[in-house]
Amino acid sequence: MSAVETKIVTRRVGVVPPFDLEAYRADSGCRALEKALSMTPAAVTEEVKRSGLVGRGGAGFPTGLKWELTAREEAESKYLICNADEGELGTHKDQLLLEGDPWRVLEGMTIAARAVGAGKGIIYFNEHFRSIAEQWEEMIRAAEQASLLGDDILGSGFGFRVKVCLGRGLYIAGEEMALIASIEGRRPTSRDKPPFPTQHGLFGLPTCVNNVETLANVPDIVERGADWFRSIGLEDDLGTRVITLSGDVKEERVREVAVGSSTLAEAIETFAGGTRSGRPVKAVQPGGGTSAFLAADALDTPIAQQAIARAGSSLGTAGIIVYEEGHSIVDAAVSCMEYYGRESCGRCAPCRIGTVRMLEILKQVQAGQARPGSLDQLRRIGYACAVSSTCGMGQAFPEPVLSALKLFPEEFESQLVAAPNATR
Amino acid sequence: MPPSEANWKPYRDLLRKFGPLEQDDVFRVLGAIQDAYGCIPREILQDVSERLHRPLAELYGAVTAYPGFRLAEPEADR
Ligand SMILES: Cc1cc2nc3c(=O)[nH]c(=O)nc-3n(C[C@H](O)[C@H](O)[C@H](O)COP(=O)(O)O)c2cc1C
Numbered sequence: 001m002s003a004v005e006t007k008i009v010t011r012r013v014g015v016v017p018p019f020d021l022e023a024y025r026a027d028s029g030c031r032a033l034e035k036a037l038s039m040t041p042a043a044v045t046e047e048v049k050r051s052g053l054v055g056r057g058g059a060g061f062p063t064g065l066k067w068e069l070t071a072r073e074e075a076e077s078k079y080l081i082c083n084a085d086e087g088e089l090g091t092h093k094d095q096l097l098l099e100g101d102p103w104r105v106l107e108g109m110t111i112a113a114r115a116v117g118a119g120k121g122i123i124y125f126n127e128h129f130r131s132i133a134e135q136w137e138e139m140i141r142a143a144e145q146a147s148l149l150g151d152d153i154l155g156s157g158f159g160f161r162v163k164v165c166l167g168r169g170l171y172i173a174g175e176e177m178a179l180i181a182s183i184e185g186r187r188p189t190s191r192d193k194p195p196f197p198t199q200h201g202l203f204g205l206p207t208c209v210n211n212v213e214t215l216a217n218v219p220d221i222v223e224r225g226a227d228w229f230r231s232i233g234l235e236d237d238l239g240t241r242v243i244t245l246s247g248d249v250k251e252e253r254v255r256e257v258a259v260g261s262s263t264l265a266e267a268i269e270t271f272a273g274g275t276r277s278g279r280p281v282k283a284v285q286p287g288g289g290t291s292a293f294l295a296a297d298a299l300d301t302p303i304a305q306q307a308i309a310r311a312g313s314s315l316g317t318a319g320i321i322v323y324e325e326g327h328s329i330v331d332a333a334v335s336c337m338e339y340y341g342r343e344s345c346g347r348c349a350p351c352r353i354g355t356v357r358m359l360e361i362l363k364q365v366q367a368g369q370a371r372p373g374s375l376d377q378l379r380r381i382g383y384a385c386a387v388s389s390t391c392g393m394g395q396a397f398p399e400p401v402l403s404a405l406k407l408f409p410e411e412f413e414s415q416l417v418a419a420p421n422a423t424r
Numbered sequence: 425m426p427p428s429e430a431n432w433k434p435y436r437d438l439l440r441k442f443g444p445l446e447q448d449d450v451f452r453v454l455g456a457i458q459d460a461y462g463c464i465p466r467e468i469l470q471d472v473s474e475r476l477h478r479p480l481a482e483l484y485g486a487v488t489a490y491p492g493f494r495l496a497e498p499e500a501d502r
Binding site: 127182185186202 | 452458
């Protein structure tokens with residue numbers, strides 16, 4: 001079967017001119033905001049909660065619950081942060097939304113701010129999105145003039161202002177605690193939770209951090225209602241996912257699909273034209289560069305969190321990275337490790353040391369110089385990092401290596417230096 | 425060597441654009457300085473630290489963490 005698109009958050013992309021308020025309004029833009037302003041903040045949160053929307057930034061936290069936790073805090077001021085740092089390997093979905101339908105994202109931010117009671121907003125862009133960030137600066141000024149931002153939005157009495165931050169090239173800054181530290185002008189490192197950002201976030205104030213795609217879903221949920229949203233996707237995993245297809249594919253593509261509506265194989269064939277060489281798929285990482293590899297026998301897995309987890313990986317950012325037959329899995333694991341090793345913030349020891357040691361061993365394997373015990377060592381270090389690192393990065397970066405060792409052990413073993421009494 | 429008066433001008437200009445500085449402008453200001461000068465001159469970092477009542481050491485720690493921030497222009501590095 002071929003995969004089909006279901007366009008909700010990408011509906012206007014390439015159709016309605018972006019950064020054009022008139023065009024946005026003519027295409028029913030801002031209606032959700034008007035509706036949200038006529039509702040109580042608690043009712044808006046309840047609607048989002050009932051919709052079942054979960055975060056699209058990788059961790060899958062229920063959005064309505066996060067809003068409720070933020071709203072519950074007593075504080076003179078609160079923050080709403082839109083995480084536009086999109087740094088996960090093989091993931092370009094947020095970029096599409098930020099430049100393809102920016103007013104939608106801003107409308108989602110404003111509705112979220114209203115729901116949680118945030119008067120201050122920050123959008124934090126990946127350094128590669130500089131030109132998009134500049135267009136956002138202009139859009140924000142236009143929004144202030146149109147009374148869509150400011151002290152009294154559309155005469156409702158609700159005030160919300162947004163500031164633009166441009167990242168400076170650190171992947172870890174996308175992790176929410178590091179993101180907050182970055183905006184505060186401190187070293188961007190994660191820290192233990194609790195307290196959660198919803199309690200003690202930016203400058204100590206209650207802070208709701210949401211991903212771009214999460215916020216982009218909000219206007220339609222508010223306007224069309226939770227029941228409409230619940231009719232899309234699977235019972236336990238609702239709505240759509242904006243997937244990125246990359247790696248050994250004919251065409252890199254970003255497409256929006258209803259959760260569970262197509263399998264990995266169908267999406268790769270239909271949207272990306274299959275593998276680059278036409279050879280069969282050997283493996284995929286379904287949730288970006290920190291997700292575990294799945295082998296070809298898992299290609300029939302539907303694109304849905306539970307199904308992908310049962311197959312042994314994670315849907316993460318829905319960045320589907322394809323590896324075709326002939327692509328060395330050792331090389332693939334090395335590329336992932338090189339990227340994440342460079343990006344370790346260095347604050348906690350497992351990640352700081354583990355990334356270096358694992359890359360060292362992998363490079364020895366690659367060069368045919370690793371001893372038989374090395375693979376066990378690789379597994380042990382990877383496991384230790386996964387269970388003892390502070391943040392999601394340290395917990396996740398060993399996944400590709402560990403899964404590659406499990407799925408394709410012979411590729412590693414065949415490159416070892418033969419040793420007497422070798423057990424593996 | 426303290427920067428000449430002319431060297432302070434881009435900084436003064438960008439401060440004017442910001443208006444009254446708020447705590448949550450700190451990363452944005454550092455970015456604007458980097459973009460204006462191609463680096464974050466020490467004297468200017470010191471001034472940011474005083475204006476925002478933030479320890480210089482903390483801002484230094486932040487600035488040196490990012491590949492996109494520099495303390496000196498590349499050719500002045502050595
Ligand atoms: C190393 C690391 C990098 C991350 N990078 C991003 C990112 O670029 N964008 C993003 O939205 N979330 C990122 N996250 C997830 C955030 O910590 C956070 O969970 C998310 O922004 C919350 O938004 P959501 O609930 O709407 O998904 C990252 C997490 C980790 C551990």
